[in-house]
Amino acid sequence: MAQLASGIVDYAQRATSNENFRLPYPANLQMALNRLTLLAWHQGAPAPASVVELLHLAGNAFGAWKISLPDADVDPDESLLAYGRPTRTCEELGSLRGDVEGEIRENTLMRAVMDKARAADAPHSYVAFRELLIRQPAISALELDTRLGTSDLALLADEVRQAYEPVPPEAVADGVVRTCSGCNGLRLPLDDGRAWVCGDESCPAPGSPGTDYPASEGAWWLRRELRTFVTAPGRAELRIADLVAAMGVPVALWPDFDACDLSAFEERPWVVDIKAWRNPVRLARRLRERLFTVPEGAEKAFIVIGREQVKAHPRYVARLRKACPQVRPGQRVVAVSEAEFLRAVRKEAEARA
Ligand SMILES: [Zn+2]
Structure with a gap:
């Protein structure tokens, strides 16, 4: 699925660049087609007959696919393409948007x-x-x-x-x-x-x-690329920083040249990595591979899930903690929702006052 997703992202980039699109299709698309064909044969399901059919299939929600996708970390209502453009799901799977840092x-x-x-x-x-x-x-x-x-x-x-x-x-x-x-x-x-x-x-x-x-x-x-990797995820960073500042708590964005996304309190700071992944299971996979390095001197460290993601997936944080034990309460880095984080900061600010 990651190969298919990155093939689609490549294809979309070439198709929208000024040069006219020329064959061959990106290698990842061709390889994904071959692998999907094998999978379909094993399942006795119909396989896409060409890259064109594969791209057509990519526009359908995964729930409508005749081929079942074990371990794909996707939800039934997600698709790879919408209106002919790669979706966020597609970019996360292709590890583009996913690995913003x-x-x-x-x-x-x-x-x-x-x-x-x-x-x-x-x-x-x-x-x-x-x-x-x-x-x-x-x-x-x-x-x-x-x-x-x-x-x-x-x-x-x-x-x-x-x-x-x-x-x-x-x-x-x-x-x-x-x-x-x-x-x-x-x-x-x-x-x-x-x-x-x-x-x-x-x-x-x-x-x-x-x-x-x-x-x-x-x-x-x-x-x-800057709109994708800087602007879109940055909105949550600015919003959370503004809300913390409004409590009268000192806050720094990307302190020490981007050691983390945000830190709150000057002494014994709380450090935060803000994540805007659409899917908690995909984020869990990424965090299991690489958790952020907590700067020395930090009192607490959080993975904060933006309110958009929590709203779209009501059990987001629970699913994330289930799939990634390293961010459960009690660990050095704890995953929380934006609202939980803001409540904790307020409480701490009152305790420190
Ligand atoms: Zn807009």
Whole structure:
């Protein structure tokens, strides 16, 4: 399933890049087809006859598949493709979205930003860069220039400019670039051109119109991989940090150049890794392979599951702890929901006051 998922992600990337798509299909797709065919034969189930049929099958929910998938860590209502694009499930399975930390570290631009900020001993610049990408996936040219004039971002002006590209022509109509107030990203026209929708699958309010920018004055859109690996998971990070700060508790985002996602309290800090995986069993598998390194001096360490994920899967935390004993209560790192974490912080703040 991981091979099929990463084949689909490759295929989608090639299909949307500017070059015309040329055969052959990604090797992972072909290999996944072969393996799925074998599995189908063993089960006496019909197998997809070609990559085209395989891609068609990938658009169906797993519950509708005639081939049963043991140990696939997927839910019956999940699918790999929706509207011809890879779903979040697909990206998690292909370990793209799943390993956000890895992607951010391996991303050339993010690494350049980290190196430059470290060399200048400017952790604030690193944080400002990451915050800009999360808060403003779309931005007018004027506003971007203004931001680059601030002291924290001036150091990283070249990298900020590389992070954005001009909005694509399909995002402009009647001289206007439309944004989404849920995520501050772009809204794009559906086929009929009458409805404008936010394309971010994890947007908290995809239907709500945000600011319109006049196209003539220029507007920028964050590059796709940064929207996926920095913006989408970052929204929960910023929200949780804001809620902790509102309790009067000192909070730092990505402290010590990204040693963890967030730390609360200055002395004997509580450190947090925030996870936005859609599926608790897949996250458990990842955590069993690699749990985060708790920085020295931390009093407590948490894996925090964002409220979106908990809402979509009511027993999320219980399923995660069941599948990954390393994050049960009593362990060095404990998995909790966002709400549980915030309650614990409030209680601790009262106890420390
Ligand atoms: Zn949105």
